[in-house]
Amino acid sequence: MASPDPSLLSLNTATISKQWTLAQAIEGCARHGIRGIAPWRDKLAAMGVRQAASAIKAHDLTVTGLCRGGFFSAKDWLDDNRRAIEDAHELGAQCLVLVVGGLPKGSKDLGRARERVRECISMILPEAKQAGVPLAIEPLHPMQAAERACVNTLEQALDICDALGEDGRSAQCALGVAVDVYHVWWDPKLEEQVKRAGKKRILAYHICDWLVPTRDLLNDRGMMGDGVIDLPRIRSWVEDAGYAGMHEVEIFSELDWWRRDPDEVLRISKERFASAT
Amino acid sequence: MASPDPSLLSLNTATISKQWTLAQAIEGCARHGIRGIAPWRDKLAAMGVRQAASAIKAHDLTVTGLCRGGFFSAKDWLDDNRRAIEDAHELGAQCLVLVVGGLPKGSKDLGRARERVRECISMILPEAKQAGVPLAIEPLHPMQAAERACVNTLEQALDICDALGEDGRSAQCALGVAVDVYHVWWDPKLEEQVKRAGKKRILAYHICDWLVPTRDLLNDRGMMGDGVIDLPRIRSWVEDAGYAGMHEVEIFSELDWWRRDPDEVLRISKERFASAT
Numbered sequence: 001m002a003s004p005d006p007s008l009l010s011l012n013t014a015t016i017s018k019q020w021t022l023a024q025a026i027e028g029c030a031r032h033g034i035r036g037i038a039p040w041r042d043k044l045a046a047m048g049v050r051q052a053a054s055a056i057k058a059h060d061l062t063v064t065g066l067c068r069g070g071f072f073s074a075k076d077w078l079d080d081n082r083r084a085i086e087d088a089h090e091l092g093a094q095c096l097v098l099v100v101g102g103l104p105k106g107s108k109d110l111g112r113a114r115e116r117v118r119e120c121i122s123m124i125l126p127e128a129k130q131a132g133v134p135l136a137i138e139p140l141h142p143m144q145a146a147e148r149a150c151v152n153t154l155e156q157a158l159d160i161c162d163a164l165g166e167d168g169r170s171a172q173c174a175l176g177v178a179v180d181v182y183h184v185w186w187d188p189k190l191e192e193q194v195k196r197a198g199k200k201r202i203l204a205y206h207i208c209d210w211l212v213p214t215r216d217l218l219n220d221r222g223m224m225g226d227g228v229i230d231l232p233r234i235r236s237w238v239e240d241a242g243y244a245g246m247h248e249v250e251i252f253s254e255l256d257w258w259r260r261d262p263d264e265v266l267r268i269s270k271e272r273f274a275s276a277t
Numbered sequence: 278m279a280s281p282d283p284s285l286l287s288l289n290t291a292t293i294s295k296q297w298t299l300a301q302a303i304e305g306c307a308r309h310g311i312r313g314i315a316p317w318r319d320k321l322a323a324m325g326v327r328q329a330a331s332a333i334k335a336h337d338l339t340v341t342g343l344c345r346g347g348f349f350s351a352k353d354w355l356d357d358n359r360r361a362i363e364d365a366h367e368l369g370a371q372c373l374v375l376v377v378g379g380l381p382k383g384s385k386d387l388g389r390a391r392e393r394v395r396e397c398i399s400m401i402l403p404e405a406k407q408a409g410v411p412l413a414i415e416p417l418h419p420m421q422a423a424e425r426a427c428v429n430t431l432e433q434a435l436d437i438c439d440a441l442g443e444d445g446r447s448a449q450c451a452l453g454v455a456v457d458v459y460h461v462w463w464d465p466k467l468e469e470q471v472k473r474a475g476k477k478r479i480l481a482y483h484i485c486d487w488l489v490p491t492r493d494l495l496n497d498r499g500m501m502g503d504g505v506i507d508l509p510r511i512r513s514w515v516e517d518a519g520y521a522g523m524h525e526v527e528i529f530s531e532l533d534w535w536r537r538d539p540d541e542v543l544r545i546s547k548e549r550f551a552s553a554t
Binding site: 103108109110141143145146153155156185186187188210214217229230233 | 380385386387391418419420422423424429430432433462463464465487489490491494505506507510
């Protein structure tokens with residue numbers, strides 16, 4: 001299988017979040033010839049949305065997504081998601097990534113938490129449409145079901161899209177999915193569900209690797225090629241579904257990549273994007 | 278919802294594996310009025326199968342399962358599974374639990390590993406039938422897909438059963454599933470798939486809890502009631518499917534339960550079985 005087009009690499013700034021501000025990350029992408037960026041909202045707030053939008057525009061970077069909306073279990077979820085939609089609009093982000101939240105404190109009712117996700121998305125969807133910001137539900141790995149996201153498979157995320165009338169048949173999708181290999185690589189139905197999602201509902205594609213052993217449930221992701229995910233195979237499924245967007249490298253790594261020189265992290269990300277995905 | 282019948286509690290000896298030999302675990306169950314036991318093969322070998330069978334019979338304990346067969350990625354898998362079937366037969370175990378193994382060393386081909394599981398089970402199934410030992414495929418949590426088991430959902434396990442002609446319509450099932458709440462609690466399709474499994478294919482039911490936070494991917498399980506799994510709800514689904522067998526407490530806990538006095542572990546398991554499941 002041929003390597004992906006090098007111009008399709010995007011940097012999710014989580015990958016160097018312990019080392020760089022957003023301004024530094026934007027400069028870093030430009031310096032390394034990385035053409036896409038996906039910022040997180042804490043860093044965006046620290047830089048200021050207008051300044052960030054301006055710097056991103058000056059370097060002609062594509063904003064492959066804004067992380068994150070969602071967390072519908074939080075008290076201020078509605079205001080927070082409204083602000084996230086505004087930020088994504090101002091940045092011209094290709095989508096707002098929804099990490100939907102887990103169980104409310106003290107609750108064990110996963111079924112109810114899941115219903116609530118659908119209800120809350122239906123409440124913000126009109127505003128997102130109006131702002132021209134597609135919402136991307138990101139199914140998270142089942143090991144994060146309690147704390148971060150009770151949507152845990154692509155099938156489940158697409159069922160929500162279907163239920164809200166976003167079945168992928170309209171001209172543009174206001175609601176779709178973010179496919180992150182780390183969260184879905186294990187899924188026996190992955191190929192089938194990527195196909196079902198289709199070109200219009202795959203709003204983002206995130207890459208990294210699953211390390212063996214994995215030492216932490218949240219922050220021990222690997223660089224592409226260092227783990228056991230068959231990245232070329234999953235890419236072939238995503239491309240066969242019609243996805244032609246960018247590939248966002250997103251690595252949470254307390255013990256390794258967050259401790260390295262971020263210029264080295266970007267250099268190796270580029271190399272591995274070409275050689276291992 | 279009413280508490281479960283106290284006589285249905287079984288002890289998976291993993292729960293006190295750092296503290297007790299199998300002989301001690303058998304005595305412990307008898308002393309605490311726990312009527313079922315599920316041994317592991319390393320401890321079984323250390324005690325001797327005949328001696329273990331004799332001690333278990335002397336105390337009139339039910340062997341709710343033998344852990345474990347499977348690991349089809351290992352070199353000696355066939356001989357090992359044959360021996361496991363013999364051991365299970367000699368103990369009169371209600372099933373042999375299959376932990377099917379993950380990716381072979383150096384491989385990223387999860388699809389092939391999964392095909393192999395089906396092929397290997399089909400090869401040992403006739404011997405298991407002849408020995409009167411039902412095989413229970415245990416889907417393991419997706420976070421263990423690479424290292425321990427590439428069967429990760431109940432749906433996937435039941436697809437294998439179906440493919441091997443064990444659709445639950447025959448008088449007795451030679452192949453079914455072990456439902457361990459720790460591995461499947463997050464699954465949006467759990468209720469549906471438990472129903473699909475049905476009375477005859479649910480060969481074992483394992484209980485414990487999911488801790489928040491979880492500090493280790495393998496050995497940080499919680500005691501029933503200490504985590505976020507809605508145990509009464511899952512029990513209701515399992516009972517509604519017709520399951521009337523025992524409930525096996527199985528807790529791998531490096532940081533807590535493996536460090537406690539095992540008599541305390543058994544006492545609290547009994548209490549929590551009544552109050553939290």
